[in-house]
Every structure is written in structure tokens, then in C-alpha cells.
Amino acid sequence: MMLRVRFHGRGGQGAKTASRILGDAAFNDGYYSQDFPIYGAERRGAPVAAFTRFSDGEITERGFIFSPDIVGVMDDSLIDDPLANPFAGLRKGGCAVVNTTKRSDALLADRKDATIIAVDLTGMALKMLGKAVLSSGIAAAVARVAGIGESQFLAAVAEELREVGLSEEMVRKNVELAMAVYGQLAPLELRTEELPTKLELVPLAVVVSGEGMEDVTRTGNSAVRHTGNWRTFKPVIDYEKCTDCMICYAYCPESAMSVREDGRVAIDYDNCKGCMICLTECPLRAISQTMEGGTR
Amino acid sequence: MPTEGDLADDGGGHAVKGKLLTGNAAAASAARLARVDYIPAYPITPQTEIIETIADWVREGTMDAKFVQLESEHSMMTAAGTASLAGARVFTATSSQGLLYAMEMLYNVSGWRAPMVLVNVSRALAAPIVLEPDHNDVLAARDSGFIQLHSETCQEVADMVLLAYRVAEDSRVMLPAIVNLDGFYLSFTRERVVLPDQKGVDSFLPPYQPPHPLRASQPVAKGTAVMEGFVYSYFKYNMHAAAVRAKKVFSEAARDYKELFGRDYGPVEGYRLDDAEYVIVMSNSFTTLGRQAVNRMRERGVPAGLLKLRMVRPFPTEEVVALLKGRKAAAVFDQNLSPGSGGILFPEVAASMYHVRDRPQTILPVVGGLGGKQLTSDEMTSIFEEMIAVNSGSKPLAPMFLMRSEEMAKVKRAVALAEGGS
Incomplete structure (x- = not known):
């Protein structure tokens, strides 16, 4: 029996640590185990994936998991992100654990063959840790669903979080959070089946049919690449307090501050990445932050 | 100038x-x-x-x-x-x-x-x-x-x-x-x-x-x-x-x-290949020494020839195949060394010939001229002699790494001197 788990999160949310906690937990529980993260330019907010395989026999695969038994989705704004595509390849009879405040039947309505579990991990993390770090919470949800023993799992949480340098107090709080999530859920008897796929290889002559020198000559195209969905927190201007001093405009590293026709400063939410430099710099504290709509 | x-x-x-x-x-x-x-x-x-x-x-x-x-x-x-x-x-x-x-x-x-x-x-x-x-x-x-x-x-x-x-x-x-x-x-x-x-x-x-x-x-x-x-x-x-x-x-x-x-260039160049049975493959300036060795072997009645690689990338596979197929033996002279493997061009030539039905029975790897090490004409003709001996079965195939005895003696003297001897 092998279980393949794929975590989807955003840089900074703890997807990689979650995959390591689960890897350790399964290892502690006597399984063969393997974990692996994949990410681009280590950018906070960018889609990240991480993988854990565990098995009672030797693991003879490696790398990206195309057909997961379980997916852990740490940020529900990723569901509609075509690059992240978190449910892709989820096996028949598989399970998706989603960090969300939405109802589970509002997610993945077209996959009646999979179990969808909705948990408000961000809410629990904010309450118990004081910040939206989700590694122990998502790992706990997946470990419970996968049937990993509690003591082995909690030992893995402490071990991994000490390794990344968390204080003993934060380790303790995370273990408490993990216990709370673990206790909320029940193990699933997973009998999964891979979705059918059809391989079509493209011959080299088709790949190279042009000259393959794609110079990009269209100007202004970076505006097309919306980066607003990288945000975990969203800056909000209180127009009662704002005097349009334009300090935020000057500091914004993404040119995501603009001036409206009425002369008021405004945030371009399509491209604001949620770095909160504007909030830090605003001399009148006229900018506050709210949790992004996706996860809260 | x-x-x-x-x-x-x-x-x-x-x-x-x-x-x-x-x-x-x-x-x-x-x-x-x-x-x-x-x-x-x-x-x-x-x-x-x-x-x-x-x-x-x-x-x-x-x-x-x-x-x-x-x-x-x-x-x-x-x-x-x-x-x-x-x-x-x-x-x-x-x-x-x-x-x-x-x-x-x-x-x-x-x-x-x-x-x-x-x-x-x-x-x-x-x-x-x-x-x-x-x-x-x-x-x-x-x-x-x-x-x-x-x-x-x-x-x-x-x-x-x-x-x-x-x-x-x-x-x-x-x-x-x-x-x-x-x-x-x-x-x-x-x-x-x-x-x-x-x-x-x-x-x-x-x-x-x-x-x-x-x-x-x-x-x-x-x-x-x-x-x-x-x-x-x-x-x-x-x-x-x-x-x-x-x-x-x-x-x-x-x-x-x-x-x-008026000057004619192909991706490769053949020298005295028409009836050649033994062919040395090489590139760059030492090719001139290879031509001389071909001439000396011809004087001895050996049908020797040379294939010069002018174009190395793209690798001229078709030309190499056309000019090497049907020969008895070939040697690839590599003036380079990939330690732990051997010459760098040898595997490229050998791979080009692998699926050719009438490929040379012997393809001899030769490494020489490293660091500009000079090559005498006897040293160059020894490559043909080795090719012939291996191909006739009188010697097992082993890569050649050229070094003359008087050069080795000089190495030993230099090492002794460096170690404080005389």
C-alpha cells in the first residue's frame, strides 16, 4: 500500500514543512517515506507544491505526483489558479483537504468520486498561533485522514518545527494546534484508482516546425500577468484618514498605487502582491490589512 | 601585421x-x-x-x-x-x-x-x-x-x-x-x-x-x-x-x-580516402601531421587515409558515416582528455558508426598531443600500425595514450630534480 500526498500552498504558508512533517510522521510510524518540495524563485505568495509518499514497501518512484491519493490545499484561492491546478489527477476514491471557510460541497462539485474535507485552518492558526502559518494544521488533517498514529505524528511536528528554528513556545502552540485539527477528523478507508490518461507524444519535427525564436515584442504585457492572487493579506485604504500625501505611491515597489480620476490614491488589486510596505510607510495609519477573501 | x-x-x-x-x-x-x-x-x-x-x-x-x-x-x-x-x-x-x-x-x-x-x-x-x-x-x-x-x-x-x-x-x-x-x-x-x-x-x-x-x-x-x-x-x-x-x-x-x-570547404575533409582501408580521424592543426603519416604509410604500400573534422558542432554524422563505412579500421585521434573516459570525439565517431552495417571492424581510440605535446612522424605512423595490428587480431584493442620513451625519461629526470635529487 502506498499513499501519495500532494500539498498546494503559497510561498510562506508552510507547504514544504507540512510535507516534511508528514514524511517524518509516516517514517516514525514504520512506513517507508519520501518527501519533496517544488517551487520556483522562492517568492512569498507564489504557488508552491510539496509531496509526501509513504508505503509499507520500498518506494520506487520519485518527483512530481501526478495522481495523488490525497491533496492538501492550503489556500483556496489556488483552486482557480490554472498553474497550481490543485485537484489535477486526484484519484477516484481519493481525498482533498481544503483550508477554507466555504462548505465542502461548494468545492470540486464535479468530483463526486472523491471525498472533500473543508477545514478553516487559517482561522484556527490565527487563534492558536497568532499568524496564518499552516504547516502543522494541514499536516495534521492529512495525517489523520491517512491513518497515521497520533504520537508518531505529534513527535514529527515538534521535530520538524524545531529544525526550522521555531521557539519552544511556538513549537508547543503548533503541537496544540495539530492535536486540535487531528482530533476533529477521522481516518478514511482510502481505496483509490488512478484516473485514465492518454499519452500523446509530440514528434520533434512538430515541436521545431517554426524557427523557435520567440522574441517578445509586445509592450506593456506585464499588466496582463495579474499578481494580485499572491496576496495573503490585502491593504485597505481608510479614505476618512487618507490625505493623499502619496507616500504609499512613492514606496510601492510594484507601482500598484494609482491616482483615481477624483484625485484620490487607489490600490490596483490586480497587481498588488500584499507586501504591506504601504501599511508600514503610511504616516497617518490610514492603511489597514484584512485577510484575503480566499481564505477567510 | x-x-x-x-x-x-x-x-x-x-x-x-x-x-x-x-x-x-x-x-x-x-x-x-x-x-x-x-x-x-x-x-x-x-x-x-x-x-x-x-x-x-x-x-x-x-x-x-x-x-x-x-x-x-x-x-x-x-x-x-x-x-x-x-x-x-x-x-x-x-x-x-x-x-x-x-x-x-x-x-x-x-x-x-x-x-x-x-x-x-x-x-x-x-x-x-x-x-x-x-x-x-x-x-x-x-x-x-x-x-x-x-x-x-x-x-x-x-x-x-x-x-x-x-x-x-x-x-x-x-x-x-x-x-x-x-x-x-x-x-x-x-x-x-x-x-x-x-x-x-x-x-x-x-x-x-x-x-x-x-x-x-x-x-x-x-x-x-x-x-x-x-x-x-x-x-x-x-x-x-x-x-x-x-x-x-x-x-x-x-x-x-x-x-x-576558389577555396572549397565541407563540414569534413577527406585525404587520400578513395581506396583507403585504414583511416585516421582528427581535427585542427595536427591534421597536417596526420596527412604526413598517411603519405608515409602509402609509401610503405598501406592504403591509409585521413578524415578531418572541420565542423564539430553540428556534428557531421552523415559525412562521417559516408566516409568511414566500408573501411577496415579507423582511429580517432583526440587531442583532449576526459579523465575517466578518454578522448571526447571518439564516442561521437563511434556512435555515428554503430548502426552502420559495413562499419569499420575496429575503431581505435587515440589520445595525444595534450598540452601541445609534440608528435614525431613515427609516433603518428604508429597509430596506423596499431590500427592494422588490432584489426588483424594480432593485438587486443586498447586505447593509445601517446608518450615516447625519451619524453618519459625527461619526465623522470624533472621529477627527480623537483624532489631534490640530481
């Missing part, structure tokens, strides 16, 4: 006197004839003479180009590639450690599809340190996406530089090119060179017209971060296809070149 007056014209193929030029002077002269716009440079022995010559010409006004000395070969290649993207015809030169220092940028410049020409004057790589040539430097760039043309003579140096621009700038190719010549054995060797006339070169090599040059008012992005393996694969496969096309483009250009200047 040649002057304008020496640029002899062979016009309709009439005999011309030519001029004694070093390989370095031939390279510089060809760059001037190609009307290059920009030469970013950095000195290194044995290449320095090329850029010194060009710097002098630019200073005295006999070459209309911008010459800049950068602070390293890495910067030099970066400047070369970006200037080429801006639409300049770019020339530069380096050797050995300099090429390796620029290596990171070689892959970028080819990925940008910037068709500049780099002359590499081969020098063995440290350590230990030596200034004379072998081909580990240029073959380290084997997989970079640069077209590679290797020269046997000073004449070829000049001709390959001009052909390299024509091939690199062809819209079907758009890849940079390296022209290789051996340090000392060509770089500082003077021999007769007939330089093509400027008018002929101008018709052979019209001004470079890039499809989307970098212009301040017309932004264009090249070689952007793609961040996905499949997009990367798409661009790399296309570079491969362009490099493969470069062989055909080279042959077309060589036809024009022959018509204009």
Missing part, C-alpha cells in the same frame, strides 16, 4: 601570391574584412595578438569598429551577446581559462540566439599549467549551442571566420559560432594566406539584419525566464534544430565562397 595593400585579390581564381600571416593575424584580418562593428576584448595568451592587432587598426583608423576592453572574459561575452542582439556584428577572441571563465555566458548568448563569432585560440587547461594547445578548452563549449568550426591552417582561420558569420546570421540558424585555431601551432605560425578581397567579402557577407534588434524605443524581450521545464525544452529543442540546419546552411555558404574565392 597586414595592411590594406596586402589584401590580395584572387578574383576569378587566378593564382595570387598571398602573404605570410600568423593564425592570429588571419583571424584579425577576417574580422576586419567582415566589417565587424564591435569588439569587446580581454587579453590571454596565446590569443592576445588578435585583439592587439585589431586595437591598433581601430586606433590608426584602418578599421571602422568600436573596440572595448572589458574587465573579464565573462563581461566580454556578456557585452558581445548583448551587442549582437542590438544588431551589431560582433567579434571577440579568447583562449583556454578565458573561455571557461566566459562559459556561463556562452550558454546565455546561444540561448539569446545572438549570432556573434568568437575565435578560440586553443590552449590546454590548468592545472598543471602549460601555454600550448589541446582541445579541452573548445570542447568544454561543445554543448553550449555555439556552432564550432576547427581550423588546420592559417588560411582556414580566415576563411572559417567569414563562413562562421554567414552561417550564424542566417535566419534559419541564428546561433553564435566559435572558430578554433591551435595556440602556437597556428596562432604564432606564419604561413601563406590569401585573404579574400573586400568587394568579394561584401557580396558574400551583406550587413547583418537582425529580426528584432534591441532598440530603446522598441522594447523586445529575449531569453526570458520561462520557469517551466516544458517551455525550456521547447526552446532547447529549437536550438538543436537550428544547429542541425547549420550544416546545410554551411554547405550553401561554402558553395558561394568557392565561387567567389
Whole structure:
């Protein structure tokens, strides 16, 4: 029996640590185990994936998991992100654990063959840790669903979080959070089946049919690449307090501050990445932050 | 140093006197004839003479180009590639450690599809340190996406530089090119060179017209971060296809070149191959020694021949197959060494022949001439003797690593001296 788990999160949310906690937990529980993260330019907010395989026999695969038994989705704004595509390849009879405040039947309505579990991990993390770090919470949800023993799992949480340098107090709080999530859920008897796929290889002559020198000559195209969905927190201007001093405009590293026709400063939410430099710099504290709509 | 007056014209193929030029002077002269716009440079022995010559010409006004000395070969290649993207015809030169220092940028410049020409004057790589040539430097760039043309003579140096621009700038190719010549054995060797006339070169090599040059008012992005393996694969496969096309483009250009200047170049060159049963495969300046060995074997009645690799990238597989099939035995002379494997070109030649039904029964790997180690004519003919002995079954096949007994005695004396003996 092998279980393949794929975590989807955003840089900074703890997807990689979650995959390591689960890897350790399964290892502690006597399984063969393997974990692996994949990410681009280590950018906070960018889609990240991480993988854990565990098995009672030797693991003879490696790398990206195309057909997961379980997916852990740490940020529900990723569901509609075509690059992240978190449910892709989820096996028949598989399970998706989603960090969300939405109802589970509002997610993945077209996959009646999979179990969808909705948990408000961000809410629990904010309450118990004081910040939206989700590694122990998502790992706990997946470990419970996968049937990993509690003591082995909690030992893995402490071990991994000490390794990344968390204080003993934060380790303790995370273990408490993990216990709370673990206790909320029940193990699933997973009998999964891979979705059918059809391989079509493209011959080299088709790949190279042009000259393959794609110079990009269209100007202004970076505006097309919306980066607003990288945000975990969203800056909000209180127009009662704002005097349009334009300090935020000057500091914004993404040119995501603009001036409206009425002369008021405004945030371009399509491209604001949620770095909160504007909030830090605003001399009148006229900018506050709210949790992004996706996860809260 | 040649002057304008020496640029002899062979016009309709009439005999011309030519001029004694070093390989370095031939390279510089060809760059001037190609009307290059920009030469970013950095000195290194044995290449320095090329850029010194060009710097002098630019200073005295006999070459209309911008010459800049950068602070390293890495910067030099970066400047070369970006200037080429801006639409300049770019020339530069380096050797050995300099090429390796620029290596990171070689892959970028080819990925940008910037068709500049780099002359590499081969020098063995440290350590230990030596200034004379072998081909580990240029073959380290084997997989970079640069077209590679290797020269046997000073004449070829000049001709390959001009052909390299024509091939690199062809819209079907758009890849940079390296022209290789051996340090000392060509770089500082003077021999007769007939330089093509400027008018002929101008018709052979019209001004470079890039499809989307970098212009301040017309932004264009090249070689952007793609961040996905499949997009990367798409661009790399296309570079491969362009490099493969470069062989055909080279042959077309060589036809024009022959018509204009009378000299005929293919991706490979055969020497006394018609009835040859034993063939040595080699490249660069020591090929001349190989020809001499062929002649000596012929005098002894042995049907010997030689196959010279002029084009190393793209690898001329079809030509190698056509000229080696049906022979009794071949030897691949590698003036380079991949420690733990052997010569670098041997596996390429052997792989080309593997699926050929009537391939040579023996393909003998030979390593020699490392660090410019000299080769006597007996040493060269010993390669044929070994080929014959292995092929007849009187000796088992084992790679040859050339070293003469008197050289070994000198090594031992030097080691003893270094250790405090006498």
C-alpha cells in the first residue's frame, strides 16, 4: 500500500514543512517515506507544491505526483489558479483537504468520486498561533485522514518545527494546534484508482516546425500577468484618514498605487502582491490589512 | 601585421601570391574584412595578438569598429551577446581559462540566439599549467549551442571566420559560432594566406539584419525566464534544430565562397580516402601531421587515409558515416582528455558508426598531443600500425595514450630534480 500526498500552498504558508512533517510522521510510524518540495524563485505568495509518499514497501518512484491519493490545499484561492491546478489527477476514491471557510460541497462539485474535507485552518492558526502559518494544521488533517498514529505524528511536528528554528513556545502552540485539527477528523478507508490518461507524444519535427525564436515584442504585457492572487493579506485604504500625501505611491515597489480620476490614491488589486510596505510607510495609519477573501 | 595593400585579390581564381600571416593575424584580418562593428576584448595568451592587432587598426583608423576592453572574459561575452542582439556584428577572441571563465555566458548568448563569432585560440587547461594547445578548452563549449568550426591552417582561420558569420546570421540558424585555431601551432605560425578581397567579402557577407534588434524605443524581450521545464525544452529543442540546419546552411555558404574565392570547404575533409582501408580521424592543426603519416604509410604500400573534422558542432554524422563505412579500421585521434573516459570525439565517431552495417571492424581510440605535446612522424605512423595490428587480431584493442620513451625519461629526470635529487 502506498499513499501519495500532494500539498498546494503559497510561498510562506508552510507547504514544504507540512510535507516534511508528514514524511517524518509516516517514517516514525514504520512506513517507508519520501518527501519533496517544488517551487520556483522562492517568492512569498507564489504557488508552491510539496509531496509526501509513504508505503509499507520500498518506494520506487520519485518527483512530481501526478495522481495523488490525497491533496492538501492550503489556500483556496489556488483552486482557480490554472498553474497550481490543485485537484489535477486526484484519484477516484481519493481525498482533498481544503483550508477554507466555504462548505465542502461548494468545492470540486464535479468530483463526486472523491471525498472533500473543508477545514478553516487559517482561522484556527490565527487563534492558536497568532499568524496564518499552516504547516502543522494541514499536516495534521492529512495525517489523520491517512491513518497515521497520533504520537508518531505529534513527535514529527515538534521535530520538524524545531529544525526550522521555531521557539519552544511556538513549537508547543503548533503541537496544540495539530492535536486540535487531528482530533476533529477521522481516518478514511482510502481505496483509490488512478484516473485514465492518454499519452500523446509530440514528434520533434512538430515541436521545431517554426524557427523557435520567440522574441517578445509586445509592450506593456506585464499588466496582463495579474499578481494580485499572491496576496495573503490585502491593504485597505481608510479614505476618512487618507490625505493623499502619496507616500504609499512613492514606496510601492510594484507601482500598484494609482491616482483615481477624483484625485484620490487607489490600490490596483490586480497587481498588488500584499507586501504591506504601504501599511508600514503610511504616516497617518490610514492603511489597514484584512485577510484575503480566499481564505477567510 | 597586414595592411590594406596586402589584401590580395584572387578574383576569378587566378593564382595570387598571398602573404605570410600568423593564425592570429588571419583571424584579425577576417574580422576586419567582415566589417565587424564591435569588439569587446580581454587579453590571454596565446590569443592576445588578435585583439592587439585589431586595437591598433581601430586606433590608426584602418578599421571602422568600436573596440572595448572589458574587465573579464565573462563581461566580454556578456557585452558581445548583448551587442549582437542590438544588431551589431560582433567579434571577440579568447583562449583556454578565458573561455571557461566566459562559459556561463556562452550558454546565455546561444540561448539569446545572438549570432556573434568568437575565435578560440586553443590552449590546454590548468592545472598543471602549460601555454600550448589541446582541445579541452573548445570542447568544454561543445554543448553550449555555439556552432564550432576547427581550423588546420592559417588560411582556414580566415576563411572559417567569414563562413562562421554567414552561417550564424542566417535566419534559419541564428546561433553564435566559435572558430578554433591551435595556440602556437597556428596562432604564432606564419604561413601563406590569401585573404579574400573586400568587394568579394561584401557580396558574400551583406550587413547583418537582425529580426528584432534591441532598440530603446522598441522594447523586445529575449531569453526570458520561462520557469517551466516544458517551455525550456521547447526552446532547447529549437536550438538543436537550428544547429542541425547549420550544416546545410554551411554547405550553401561554402558553395558561394568557392565561387567567389576558389577555396572549397565541407563540414569534413577527406585525404587520400578513395581506396583507403585504414583511416585516421582528427581535427585542427595536427591534421597536417596526420596527412604526413598517411603519405608515409602509402609509401610503405598501406592504403591509409585521413578524415578531418572541420565542423564539430553540428556534428557531421552523415559525412562521417559516408566516409568511414566500408573501411577496415579507423582511429580517432583526440587531442583532449576526459579523465575517466578518454578522448571526447571518439564516442561521437563511434556512435555515428554503430548502426552502420559495413562499419569499420575496429575503431581505435587515440589520445595525444595534450598540452601541445609534440608528435614525431613515427609516433603518428604508429597509430596506423596499431590500427592494422588490432584489426588483424594480432593485438587486443586498447586505447593509445601517446608518450615516447625519451619524453618519459625527461619526465623522470624533472621529477627527480623537483624532489631534490640530481
